[in-house]
Amino acid sequence: MRLSDNWLALIFIALAAAMIGVTTTFPAFPGQKYGPALFPRILGAGMILCALLIMYRARQRRQEGASEPAIAVDPVFRDPVRLVSFLAVPAAIGLYLLLVDWLGFVPTCFGILAALMLWFGVRHMTALVVAVVMTGLLNWFFGTLMRVPLPRGLFMQLVQGG
Numbered sequence: 001m002r003l004s005d006n007w008l009a010l011i012f013i014a015l016a017a018a019m020i021g022v023t024t025t026f027p028a029f030p031g032q033k034y035g036p037a038l039f040p041r042i043l044g045a046g047m048i049l050c051a052l053l054i055m056y057r058a059r060q061r062r063q064e065g066a067s068e069p070a071i072a073v074d075p076v077f078r079d080p081v082r083l084v085s086f087l088a089v090p091a092a093i094g095l096y097l098l099l100v101d102w103l104g105f106v107p108t109c110f111g112i113l114a115a116l117m118l119w120f121g122v123r124h125m126t127a128l129v130v131a132v133v134m135t136g137l138l139n140w141f142f143g144t145l146m147r148v149p150l151p152r153g154l155f156m157q158l159v160q161g162g
Contacts, residue, residue: 004058005054005055005057005058006054006055006058008051008054009051009052009054009055009058010051012047012048012050012051012054013047013048013051013052015047016043016044016045016047016048016051017044017048019040019043019044019047020040020041020044020045022040023036023037023040023041023044024037026040085119085120088116088119088120089116092112092115092116095112096108096109096112100151100153101151101153102153102154103153103154104150104151104152104153104154105139105143105150105151105152105153106135106139107153108153109134109135109138109139110131110132110135113127113130113131113134113135114127114128114131117130117131
């Protein structure tokens with residue numbers, strides 16, 4: 001499916017405005033002119049700027065005589081396997097959000113990485129090795145280096161025996 005550039009730009013503007021709006025609830029750092037809201041606001045402003053550029057270029061193409069439908073379905077998505085492949089990553093994100101608190105970061109991350117790689121045709125041994133290594137690296141980077149409290153879930157309860 002393909003949205004017209006104007007509709008896509010409007011969606012990005014709405015998302016950026018929502019992101020900027022959420023930053024108004026972020027706490028300020030005492031004694032500093034900036035805080036945790038600065039980076040998301042910069043990203044939001046950049047998204048809005050890019051969306052406006054997309055709209056401007058779409059307007060230029062329309063003035064040159066080019067037209068595009070508001071919504072068009074790409075023939076590639078009529079193939080069920082390609083449609084499932086297209087939806088696999090967003091579905092994996094949703095599955096991660098549903099399972100991570102209950103199962104824990106390590107098994108959820110490993111399972112999703114391995115499943116996606118196998119679905120996309122990576123050889124079995126390569127997929128399993130990469131899933132193990134990447135799960136370990138992500139766990140180390142976010143859990144240890146960045147000190148993000150990753151969910152331990154059922155996995156750690158079983159490992160610790162209780």
